[in-house]
Amino acid sequence: xxxxxxxxxxxxxxxxxxxxxxxxxxxxxxxxxxxxxxxxxxxxxxxxxxxxxxxxxxxxxxxxxxxxxxxxxxxxxxxxxxxxxxxxxxxxxxxxxxxxxxxxxxxxxxxxxxxxxxxxxxxxxxxxxxxxxxxxxxxxxxxxxxxxxxxxxxxxxxxxxxxxxxxxxxxxxxxxxxxxxxxxxxxxxxxxxxxxxxxxxxxxxxxxxxxxxxxxxxxxxxxxxxxxxxxxxxxxxxxxxxxxxxxxxxxxxxxxxxxxxxxxxxxxxxxxxxxxxxxxxxxxxxxxxxxxxxxxxxxxxxxxxxxxxxxxxxxxxxxxxxxxxxxxxxxxxxxxxxxxxxxxxxxxxxxxxxxxxxxxxxxxxx
Amino acid sequence: xxxxxxxxxxxxxxxxxxxxxxxxxxxxxxxxxxxxxxxxxxxxxxxxxxxxxxxxxxxxxxxxxxxxxxxxxxxxxxxxxxxxxxxxxxxxxxxxxxxxxxxxxxxxxxxxxxxxxxxxxxxxxxxxxxxxxxxxxxxxxxxxxxxxxxxxxxxxxxxxxxxxxxxxxxxxxxxxxxxxxxxxxxxxxxxxxxxxxxxxxxxxxx
Amino acid sequence: xxxxxxxxxxxxxxxxxxxxxxxxxxxxxxxxxxxxxxxxxxxxxxxxxxxxxxxxxxxxxxxxxxxxxxxxxxxxxxxxxxxxxxxxxxxxxxxxxxxxxxxxxxxxxxxxxxxxxxxxxxxxxxxxxxxxxxxxxxxxxxxxxxxxxxxxxxxxxxxxxxxxxxxxxxxxxxxxxxxxxxxxxxxxxxxxxxxxx
Numbered sequence: 001x002x003x004x005x006x007x008x009x010x011x012x013x014x015x016x017x018x019x020x021x022x023x024x025x026x027x028x029x030x031x032x033x034x035x036x037x038x039x040x041x042x043x044x045x046x047x048x049x050x051x052x053x054x055x056x057x058x059x060x061x062x063x064x065x066x067x068x069x070x071x072x073x074x075x076x077x078x079x080x081x082x083x084x085x086x087x088x089x090x091x092x093x094x095x096x097x098x099x100x101x102x103x104x105x106x107x108x109x110x111x112x113x114x115x116x117x118x119x120x121x122x123x124x125x126x127x128x129x130x131x132x133x134x135x136x137x138x139x140x141x142x143x144x145x146x147x148x149x150x151x152x153x154x155x156x157x158x159x160x161x162x163x164x165x166x167x168x169x170x171x172x173x174x175x176x177x178x179x180x181x182x183x184x185x186x187x188x189x190x191x192x193x194x195x196x197x198x199x200x201x202x203x204x205x206x207x208x209x210x211x212x213x214x215x216x217x218x219x220x221x222x223x224x225x226x227x228x229x230x231x232x233x234x235x236x237x238x239x240x241x242x243x244x245x246x247x248x249x250x251x252x253x254x255x256x257x258x259x260x261x262x263x264x265x266x267x268x269x270x271x272x273x274x275x276x277x278x279x280x281x282x283x284x285x286x287x288x289x290x291x292x293x294x295x296x297x298x299x300x301x302x303x304x305x306x307x308x309x310x311x312x313x314x315x316x317x318x319x320x321x322x323x324x325x326x327x328x329x330x331x332x333x334x335x336x337x338x339x340x341x342x343x344x345x346x347x348x349x350x351x352x353x354x355x356x357x358x359x360x361x362x363x364x365x366x
Numbered sequence: 367x368x369x370x371x372x373x374x375x376x377x378x379x380x381x382x383x384x385x386x387x388x389x390x391x392x393x394x395x396x397x398x399x400x401x402x403x404x405x406x407x408x409x410x411x412x413x414x415x416x417x418x419x420x421x422x423x424x425x426x427x428x429x430x431x432x433x434x435x436x437x438x439x440x441x442x443x444x445x446x447x448x449x450x451x452x453x454x455x456x457x458x459x460x461x462x463x464x465x466x467x468x469x470x471x472x473x474x475x476x477x478x479x480x481x482x483x484x485x486x487x488x489x490x491x492x493x494x495x496x497x498x499x500x501x502x503x504x505x506x507x508x509x510x511x512x513x514x515x516x517x518x519x520x521x522x523x524x525x526x527x528x529x530x531x532x533x534x535x536x537x538x539x540x541x542x543x544x545x546x547x548x549x550x551x552x553x554x555x556x557x558x559x560x561x562x563x564x565x566x567x568x569x570x571x572x
Numbered sequence: 573x574x575x576x577x578x579x580x581x582x583x584x585x586x587x588x589x590x591x592x593x594x595x596x597x598x599x600x601x602x603x604x605x606x607x608x609x610x611x612x613x614x615x616x617x618x619x620x621x622x623x624x625x626x627x628x629x630x631x632x633x634x635x636x637x638x639x640x641x642x643x644x645x646x647x648x649x650x651x652x653x654x655x656x657x658x659x660x661x662x663x664x665x666x667x668x669x670x671x672x673x674x675x676x677x678x679x680x681x682x683x684x685x686x687x688x689x690x691x692x693x694x695x696x697x698x699x700x701x702x703x704x705x706x707x708x709x710x711x712x713x714x715x716x717x718x719x720x721x722x723x724x725x726x727x728x729x730x731x732x733x734x735x736x737x738x739x740x741x742x743x744x745x746x747x748x749x750x751x752x753x754x755x756x757x758x759x760x761x762x763x764x765x766x767x768x769x
Binding site for chain 1: 611634638639642643644647650651654655658661662665666668669672673676677
């Protein structure tokens, strides 16, 4: 009886041990790529351990590639030219234009470093830095959006353009064992080089938003890198149509405050949408800009006003509200920031009203 | 804590029902529901395995290394299924023969692995066991519903006792594979439509 | 019947008349969940074919050459699932090394395959029906192919009706089940070629 028991346990354990050993050996031999040399722009050479993706490897070497989705292949921002890396994967194709594919552009998060590679990176990326900062204030803007103000420690100042974003590092905590990065637009104007403001909306189970809303305190140290992004005001005189919802306010607040400070006088209409009054914020600040920027109009709208809101402003989905105010968009340019749904709807509405697609600029963190 | 437990229990029976809401555990659902008696036995097996596996996984959750997570869960689940299989063969060889390999396939029942990963790994043992029990019950009643329809209409019997008269022409299609798919589809349609219709959909983007 | 015909008859039965998905209901979860697009279904189907073709005979060897001689048949369940898990993980490592493109289309499905009831089911049926080693090769390969056939057909149909409006509650799983039922009806029309069972 005991013999049978021992035999049974022994066979199962032995078999599993054998299979486990096989797997360990396989991983040692198959997944071991050894050191690889990355040659950047034909000048800089980096020797890195192989086997990881290009995005996180470069990040570890201090070279920050823009990315908003954390390496999942769902934002398309980490485009890098890889001269001998092979063909793009199916996950990259939706993000690459045919001429980019011909130029060997790949998404850094989808390129696995298996051998030496030759890369080409834009010069500006070498200027992206990592910053250490301290939390100076955390203030509630709405029931689910907090404004985070950070004072830079090292380096003590940051130079950026209004509308750009940074990548906030979330350290390991209850919801994650490894640090993760999430992109947030800077909502303070570039004139303030020592402090930056971010708007962070709470998403249930969101790794970064839970950390900020439930764990972060004033005085805590924080790490971020940047600045990134092309969502900046284009030079020129075209009238501006800006449409945003929720925490999409952030980059546009930076852009308009910057306009006011620099005395840029361009006609601009900023449509900001929320569900009900408790989701609206910074209304007075935005309205105040109407006196500082000639030609600036702030038009908030609620899609589901509650009776107790006693709302007398515009109602409806923000894209519909904008549509009512802009019968002809052919001469203007547009800046959009919000959910994918909002951006899709706004693009459709604007192109219908005559705006060429190239003049629609947007920030979509998906 | 009491209300959280109650809410979990009710959710697993209704809005988060593994079969018609999450669409898990379908394989066995279709295979055994041609006879109510087999369904009862299978449900007992699933409830047993779900509760026990969830409990053990939850107790060990801080000690399982990330790399072997799936393998450990599989081993724990396989042990309990094997236990149930052997017990069944000992006490009810006839039913064991009828159910055949489907008892062993409880291991790969997505509900069990799914709840272990989604719940037991991040919740305390008491709650995890309750989650296993309620998910199992949620699974059981849906299957019994289907089995009742299939056996009565497809064979004229219920729990092996003749229910419909001798002149009843059995709807053989219900006793076969296609019938199972159709009955389940109908049930999913009704239950999902009813459960979905109640809370107002949160549609507007902000 | 000469051995070649017998092998082919079993293979044909495994693909069509005793289709492991439509007749034995195995492998339904990914079938209902992941079958919206032909491309992903092809990757998933190929992964299943590959794993089933190799693990079923391997499990036969373990069962008949290790467990039976030692009188440990009752441990079959545990041994089978461990082999399947180890095999899929091994294959994932190999594919990851050999080809990025193949990994992107196939490799990501492999962890899911471990808990696919069809793979384990094939091994269990192989034992229940007392197949010989040769019969097992036919059954493993045919079973996998049949599963892939079913999921490809399902994906094709779903892609076709993707634009159509459905009653709410039928969307997703509901309509997939109805399509599966119709397919199962069609496949019963193949009866006439039976496998030893």
